[in-house]
Amino acid sequence: MHHTQIAQRVFNTPLMVDPAKALAFLAGLGPRITGQEIHVEGAEFAAGDREVATLPARSSLFSGDLTRGEARTGGQPFAVVEGIAVIEIAGTLVHRGAWIGQSSGLTSYEGLAMQLQAALDDPAIRGIALDIDSFGGEVAGAFDLADRIRAARGQKPVQAFVADHALSAGYALASQADRIVLSRTGAVGSIGVVAMHSEVSGALDKKGIAVTLIHAGARKVDANPYQPLPDAVRARIAGELEDLRQLFAETVAEGRGQRLDTVRALGTEAAVFRGEAAVFAGLADEVADPVTAFRAFAAALGGTPIPRTKGLKMTTTSEENTVAATTVPVASAASPIPAPVAPAAVTPQTPDAATLTPEAIRAEAAEVAQVCAQAARLGVQIDAADAVARGVKPEALRTKVLADLAARSDAAAIVAAAPAAGTKESPIVTAAKKAAAAPR
Structure with missing residues (x-):
């Protein structure tokens, strides 16, 4: 495994990923990257998390496996169901990757952009379905792809089907669709940013290893792993993350329009919303069985009529x-x-x-x-x-x-990062604290 490349993508770089999944990743692959057990400040690993490192390949809800590389055989790099391109956004999202679709639990923004463009260029494709199950990933490349998805709506209808997670960077992409449908247990949100810093000075001291950093430029070695993180550097990183959170919220607002503006997106404080609560908060449009909702999407575009079945037909919309x-x-x-x-x-x-x-x-x-x-x-x-x-x-x-x-909500405590100094606390958080402190 390319441990150095993995470490570069995880540490000292902004991420839009659910914190629980970040911890699971560190529990599974952290020791392999650093050569020793990892302790996360302020967090403990749950039993079983150490066995979680990568996500297995999976098939789309609406068709077959999207990772079979049809582009090499002259076919499209996505599944086509009733004239609709099904683009799978699954697993951990990364900026660059020489593959189309999911590979080893990763999906690249680069590959997703290629699939999106191929769907737009094909006159036989009537619409685009984003099949999403992701806890997020890298910041780099996420907003550029979000802009492309939003622009695609001007050419062909785009709907996002969440089964079961569209969190952080996954939600940044989902929010750009014309409409978001999620299952009853589906979760969306986590509009925030997180960064991790690893510090190995204590371990090196125990082994009698001294590292001397010779550098030019006062900030050249900021956040290096061989020294404790200075307060000034921590504050600067927190400020940068807050700027990225603002960009995240603005991107969501561009996609959602009047359904969720920038202020309300920031006001969620990176909380995660499930089912009808997500619809109420404006983060989604409908709670429904994804397969039934996909058939309705196809029927609306002039495809095969929706068959009459006795399956799940729940529907709860924001309208x-x-x-x-x-x-x-x-x-x-x-x-x-x-x-x-x-x-x-x-x-x-x-x-x-x-x-x-x-x-x-x-x-x-x-x-x-x-x-x-x-x-x-x-x-x-x-x-x-x-x-x-x-x-x-x-x-x-x-x-x-x-x-x-x-x-x-047990998910309300999931936030991306502490607000930067001087940031006004959200009225939602203030009210929540008062409610929690009130006598029952």
């Missing part, structure tokens, strides 16, 4: 019908509902009645009712009539619900 109910109904007993949200939990925002037309007032009330109905399905009970009477804005309700979900 809900207007709900006129005043009190939100209770969900199933399988998911206990917390106590109703107290009226004081959301700050009223009384509008100037003179500035709102009757039509605008009715539209706002309908949106409040819609938010409350969506919240009910996620286990958050809000009195819609009371919210309307007190003039609570829809966005304020959404923020409260997301904060409640973040406080209860």
Whole structure:
């Protein structure tokens, strides 16, 4: 194995990857790279993580294996199902790679870009399906590919099907599709950036090895592995990661449009959202069986009609019908509902009645009712009539619900990096902390 190349891609470079998978990688391959066990500051390896190093090759949900190298035999470098190019985005994402599709658990942005262009150039291809299951990967190359996917929407329809993960760099790519569909257990988000620094000075001291760095330029050896990381260098790296997180959020907003703007993307603080919570937060558009959703996509493009089956046909979209109910109904007993949200939990925002037309007032009330109905399905009970009477804005309700979900979610603690000094804390995080500290 090319351990030096692997180390260069892992340490002292920004990554958009789920932290748990980064730890699993270090547990499996770290000792092979460094020649000894690795200790991660502030984290411990779970049992079994040391056996995880690479992801096995897998087949697409919609067709056969995409790694069979059809380009060498004159075919397309992707599977074609009912006139739709199925491009698989799986495993760890890396910038450069001399392969098409997944190889040894890796998928390269370079290979994905070639597949995308081939799909756009082929007049027989009517649409593009991104089959995504990735925890993320390298920053380098991710945003350029995201821009290309977004531009492709102007030529052919592009839909992302998440089964089951589109996290970090994986979500940066998914967010550029016209529409994102995920399974009930699907997870999206982790809009953040992380960097790892390895420090081996203690191990070298034990072995009696001294390393002398002779350099020109005060910052030439910043973050080298032979010395502890200075506070000033740590702060500079954290600032660079915050800049990249801003770029990440802006890229997501470019792809999602009004469904998720830059402020709301940053406000997630790299949290991970599953199922309907992802739709509510604006990170996805529909919860559905991916295969059924793919058939609907093909049918919409004029392909084979959707067969009538008794299989899973669940569908939950972000475009809900207007709900006129005043009190939100209770969900199933399988998911206990917390106590109703107290009226004081959301700050009223009384509008100037003179500035709102009757039509605008009715539209706002309908949106409040819609938010409350969506919240009910996620286990958050809000009195819609009371919210309307007190003039609570829809966005304020959404923020409260997301904060409640973040406080209860076991994935809410997954963040990319600590905010740089002077960065204002997200209102969602602030509300979540208050909710967690409140007496039950």
